Amino acid sequence: MSDAPQLRGLRGHAYAARSSYRQPARLLTREGGEDLWVDIQNDERAVLGSAYLSELQIDPPLGTAPRKVTFPDGAVFETSDHDAIEALTGKTRGSMLHHYEGFNARLIGVVAICLAAAWVLWRYGLDIMASVAIAFTPPAVIEQIDVGSMQTIDFTMAEPSKLSDEQKADVEKIYHRLVQSLPQDVQERHSFDLLFRDVPGMGPNAFALPGGTMVMTDAFVNEFPEPDVMAGVLGHEIGHVVEEHGLRRLYRSLSTYILIAFLAGDVGPILEDVVLEGNVLLSLSFSRRQETSADEFGLTLSDEAGFDPAGLKVFFEKLSEKYADQEPAQWTSTHPSSQERVKAIDAFIDGL
C-alpha cells in the first residue's frame, strides 16, 4: 500500500448507508486469512466500508445495469466494471442466467421453444388445467352450483311451469329412457334432474347446469312435442353434462386469464384490451366445438335409446326457418349456425 499515487482497484461510486450521499470510490481487496477482505476507499483514501467477501451482498448481474455491492453495515458500492465484479464473485447461479440472457443466436432456440410452448399451452395446457380443476372440485360443490343457479334463475327470469301433468310425464318418460341408456357409472355421477319452467324471454329452449340439472322451457314442450325431436335436444344437453362442458368452460376462461396475467406481463395500453377481446373470440370457437361435440353425443344417445336421431335435425331446421335473418356471423357466436349443424348432423347420422 506504499505506492500512493497509483490508483488501483475497482473504480465506481460509493453510497453511505441509507443515504444518497454519492462519491467516487474504489473497491480494494487483500488477503484476510481464510477469506478475502474488501474495502471501499474514496479518493482521499478514507475507508468507507470494509468486510469479508463472504459477508457482502452482491446483486446478480442484469443486462448492462450497474452492479451493486452492499456491505453488512449498509454502505453500497456501485460499478459498471462487470468483468471485475465477475472475477470477484466467480461463477454463480445469477451469472449463468445472465449468460443465457445474452442477445445472440442461441436465443433463436429459446424463442422457438417459447412459441411452441405457448401453442402447446393454448392447445392442451388449458384443457389439462381445466381437467385438473374439475377433478379437484368436490361433487357437492357442483351440486350446489346447480342449486344456486336455479335460485338465481327462478328469482330473475323464470316462472313456474304452466304445463299439464300429462305433458310433463311424456317428456320425463323420454328423458328417463335416454338416461337409462347411459353407462351405469355415468348415471351415478350426476343427478340428472329434469325441471320445467316458463321462461318468457327464452323461447323454445333447454339447458343443462354443470351438476346435471336439466331445465326445459314450456315453449319448447309446446312447440316441439314430437318424441324424436325431444330426445335429440335432451340428448344434446345430457352430452353437455356428461362431458362437463359448463365447468370446463368456467375453468378454461379462468386459466386463460391467469396465464396471460402471469406470463405476458404488462402489455401496455390498448394492447391489453385487444388481448382480452381476442381471448373472448378464441373462447367462442371453443364453445362452438363443445356444441358440436354435444350434438354428436346426443345423436348417439338417442340412437341407442331407440329414437330417430334425425329429430335433432328437425329442431334446427325449424329454428333456422324461423330465425333465418337473425343469425349472427359464426365467429361472433357461441353456437355454430343452424344450417351448419344440420349439415354436420346429416354427416354424423350417415356414419352411425
Next chain:
Amino acid sequence: MSESLPQGAKPFDFTGNAKEWFGIWIVNLLLSIVTIGIYSAWAKVRAKKYFYNHTYVEGRNFDYHATGKQILIGRLIVIAAVIVFQVVASVLPILGLLLLIGLLFVFPWLIVRSMIFNARMSSFSNVRFGFVGSVGQAFLTFIIYPILTALTLYTTFPILDRAMKRFSINNHKLGQAQFKMEVGLGPFYKAFLVAIVWIVVVGLLGAVLSGFSFTEFAMAMDNPNAPPSEVMKVVGLFYLLFFVAFLPAAFIYQALTRNAVYNNTTLEGGHQFASNVTAGRLLWLAVSNMVVVICTLFLMLPWAQVRMARYLAAHTGFIPGGSMDDFVTQQQEAGGALGDAYTDLEGIDVGLPI
C-alpha cells in the same frame, strides 16, 4: 403542442435497450412456462429491476429490492382468496354477495399495504421510498368518491381523478422528503373538456362526412329483421368511432393531466418535476406498438416496452433545488402488531394507474 422542458430541467434518461431486454424477457418467459408459472414471480422482479436500474436522473438510478419469494407468496394468497371466493359465491350466492360487500372494506386496506410494499421496495440513489397514506383516506378515495362520481353522471370525474393522484403522490416520500402535488381543478377540467370537445367535433364531422343519420341508425337498432349488412355497418361504425374519437380523447386527457401533475409536483428540498408529453405522440406510440407486437406474435413486446419507457423518460424532467446527496432513508418504525407477520402479504400488487 411540443413545448420543451422548462429551463433547468434535467430529463430522465432511460438507458435500457430492446436487444438486451429481449434476452432477459424471453428467458423469463421460458423459465415461467417450464416452471408452470412459479418463476413468473422472479421474472417480475427481474423485469421491474431492469427498468428501474436503467432509469437515471442526474446520473443516479432507481432500484427495486423485492425478492421473487415475496411476490410468489403474495400471489399464492391472492389465488387462494379468489378460489375461496369463487367456491363460496357459486355454492351460496347470498354469502358471496356479503363477501363482495366485505371486499369493499378490505380493498382500501389492500391498496395501502401494496403501496407501502412497493414504495419500500423501491429506491433512488440508495434511498428507499416510503408511503404514509391511511386506510381511511384510501376508503374515501377509492370507494366513496367513485360512488359520488357515478351519482353525478361522471361530470365530476376530474375531481375523482385528482383525488386519486393526490392520494398517491402526496403520501409518497423519498427517504424523509415528502412529495407534494399542488394543482387546482382547472387543468383537470380543461383536459376533460378538451377530450369531450374532441369526441363531439370528430363525431359530428364523421356524421356529416358519412351522411349518417340518427333516424336510420335508430331504425336499424330497433328492427330485429334488419339485414346483417346493415348491422355490420353499425358495428363497424362503432369501432371507427372508438379509434378516431374515444381513443385519442383518452390520450388527450392522459397527456394533459400528466403534464399538469408533474409540472406542479415538488419534492421537499426545493426539487421540482416537469413533463411535456403530447397526446399525439403517446397515441402514435401506443397504436404502432400494438400493431407491431401483434404482427410479430408478441416477440417485439420488449422493443415496444423500451420504446415507450424511452419516450416517457425523455419527456419527464427533474429540476433540482439543491444537492442530491441529502436524502436519507426513513428509519423503519419497529414492527408493531401489523408489522412482520404481514410483510409477506405486502407482495400483493394492486395495479394502480399512477
